[in-house]
Amino acid sequence: MKVRTAPFEQLMVMRLRWFSTLSVLLAWTLTSIPAFAHSEKGEAIDFLGGFTHPIFGLDHVVAMVAVGLWGAFLGAPAIWLLPVVFPLVMAVAGALGVLGVPLSGVETGIAISAIALGAMVALAARPPLWIAAVLVGAFAVFHGYAHGVELPVGADAIAFSMGFVVATGMLHLSGIAFGALSQWPAGRIAVQAAGGIIALIGVAFLTGVI
Amino acid sequence: MNRQLAILCTVGILATATPASAHSPIMGIGGVFGGILHALLIPEHGMSVLALGLVLGQQPWIQRRIGLLIFITAMTCGLVASAFALGETLAADVLLVATGVLGLLIAAAWAPPPLGWTLAALAGLAAALDSRPEVASNEEAFRMLIGSGLGAAAAVAAVSALSFRLRGKAQLIVSRVLGSWIAAIAILVLSLRIVTQMTVG
Numbered sequence: 001m002k003v004r005t006a007p008f009e010q011l012m013v014m015r016l017r018w019f020s021t022l023s024v025l026l027a028w029t030l031t032s033i034p035a036f037a038h039s040e041k042g043e044a045i046d047f048l049g050g051f052t053h054p055i056f057g058l059d060h061v062v063a064m065v066a067v068g069l070w071g072a073f074l075g076a077p078a079i080w081l082l083p084v085v086f087p088l089v090m091a092v093a094g095a096l097g098v099l100g101v102p103l104s105g106v107e108t109g110i111a112i113s114a115i116a117l118g119a120m121v122a123l124a125a126r127p128p129l130w131i132a133a134v135l136v137g138a139f140a141v142f143h144g145y146a147h148g149v150e151l152p153v154g155a156d157a158i159a160f161s162m163g164f165v166v167a168t169g170m171l172h173l174s175g176i177a178f179g180a181l182s183q184w185p186a187g188r189i190a191v192q193a194a195g196g197i198i199a200l201i202g203v204a205f206l207t208g209v210i
Numbered sequence: 211m212n213r214q215l216a217i218l219c220t221v222g223i224l225a226t227a228t229p230a231s232a233h234s235p236i237m238g239i240g241g242v243f244g245g246i247l248h249a250l251l252i253p254e255h256g257m258s259v260l261a262l263g264l265v266l267g268q269q270p271w272i273q274r275r276i277g278l279l280i281f282i283t284a285m286t287c288g289l290v291a292s293a294f295a296l297g298e299t300l301a302a303d304v305l306l307v308a309t310g311v312l313g314l315l316i317a318a319a320w321a322p323p324p325l326g327w328t329l330a331a332l333a334g335l336a337a338a339l340d341s342r343p344e345v346a347s348n349e350e351a352f353r354m355l356i357g358s359g360l361g362a363a364a365a366v367a368a369v370s371a372l373s374f375r376l377r378g379k380a381q382l383i384v385s386r387v388l389g390s391w392i393a394a395i396a397i398l399v400l401s402l403r404i405v406t407q408m409t410v411g
Contacts, residue, residue: 080383084317084390091394095401148401157402158253161395169391 046156050163053147054171059110059205060143062198064168066117067136068175069191069198073121073182078129082136083172087165089137090144097148106149107205109142114202121179121195124188240343240350245357248341250365254399255340258305258333259365261312261392264385265321265329266366267373273323274370281330282363288338289355293348301339303403308333310396316389319382337362 054060064086071082096103117139119125120132127135147164178194181187204210239247249255266277288301308329315321315329341358345351373385 080386084386087390087394088314088317091397095397098398098401098405100405148398151398151402157399157406158257158395161398161402162253164398165391165394169387 047159047163049152050160050165051167053150053160053164054167058201058210059114060147061171062201063110063113063117063139063143064171065175065178066114066121066195066198068172068177069121069179069195070117070132070136070175071172072176072179073124073191074126074129074132078132079176081129081133083169083176085133085137086140086172087168089140090147090168091165093141093144094148094151097145098151099148103141103145106142106146109139110146111202111205113139113142114205115199116202118195118197118199118202122192122199123195124192240345241353242357242360245341245343245354245359246361246364247357248343248354249337249358249361254302254305254309255337255362256365257392257395258309258312258337259362260369261309261316261389262330262333263366263369264316264373264389265312265326266370267377268316268319268321269323269326271374273326274374277323277327277330278363278367278370280327281334281366282359284331284334285338285359285362288335289341289359292339292342293352293355295342299339301336303400305333305336305340306396306400306403308336310393310400313389313391313393313396317386317393318389319386334362 054064067082067086071079074082093103116135120127120135151164152160179191182191201210249259262277262281266274269277312329312333315325338355338359341355343351343354345354373381
């Protein structure tokens with residue numbers, strides 16, 4: 001038997017729940033501790049430092065969002081396969097960068113990745129899944145290597161790496177979330193337009209405009 | 211809403227977890243409870259527990275139980291060795307390697323039982339050998355080691371049981387993505403540690 005709740009009581013319960021949520025968030029904010037380990041570049045070597053590392057590079061951000069957009073555009077299984085392939089290849093390439101293994105044309109590769117992935121979305125390209133995975137994996141090499149070279153060698157490697165990988169995943173997720181709009185006609189145009197913008201940003205990086 | 215709050219709390223606690231300074235997850239908390247927290251809140255250990263639980267959760271009921279038993283046995287052996295402080299080991303690095311391989315298996319959604327059992331033994335032994343607390347008295351160290359064993363075993367059992375129950379399509383995707391993240395983190399941390407060791411000497 002269902003128990004009916006009066007509107008006033010419902011309102012009060014909702015307010016109490018919101019209040020408890022806000023209290024928890026406020027408590028976290030107040031109890032957060034400052035970063036105490038920094039790299040030579042002044043970057044914090046902790047979870048937050050790792051989390052912000054991929055977010056502060058527009059070339060990386062647009063390419064990773066494009067991976068999510070393209071995955072959402074292609075649908076299952078690409079929607080999860082591409083975001084699984086990217087961090088794995090990126091980590092291996094990042095390890096090569098950390099270890100100092102030489103790789104040339106990294107910045108060019110990153111710019112081309114934005115152009116290619118953006119163009120795939122803009123043109124609504126639907127290649128076979130393995131081609132999409134290989135393409136994304138190949139571009140992940142450049143992004144991972146570039147991050148690896150910049151990674152600060154310091155104390156709290158695991159917290160930094162966790163933040164770094166989670167941020168990359170979140171960028172993919174934001175691309176997937178926006179790409180999910182493609183199931184509607186207007187949304188499809190918006191997603192393709194976003195792909196076009198990403199490709200243009202890639203061109204700007206390649207030509208040195210940005 | 212309560213469920214959302216619980217998820218929010220969990221994510222928040224995990225995100226704001228601070229690094230281990232004296233191998234004690236929370237300053238001032240020792241004993242068995244401190245050991246349990248150690249097994250869950252030290253990032254390397256928590257990640258290995260999660261990875262092993264997800265891999266065992268992909269296996270049928272009997273194989274899952276065997277895997278859990280192997281993990282507990284290996285962990286017990288490691289804890290006994292750790293209690294008698296049997297030398298400095300490469301336990302932390304071995305634990306990361308095992309966690310990385312477990313992450314790859316989760317991402318591939320491919321976990322043959324013999325491989326899962328081998329990794330369970332490796333992870334259990336390495337986690338236990340890496341659990342020796344830096345405390346003054348042996349009694350306190352023993353209590354914390356017992357807590358570490360109990361915490362790790364309970365967490366692996368809980369994650370594997372949950373993973374076994376939630377075997378829908380969406381859960382499998384979440385699991386694969388988590389696996390790729392775990393493997394990626396392990397690879398990056400290992401490379402950073404190698405370079406740090408090479409630099410520091």
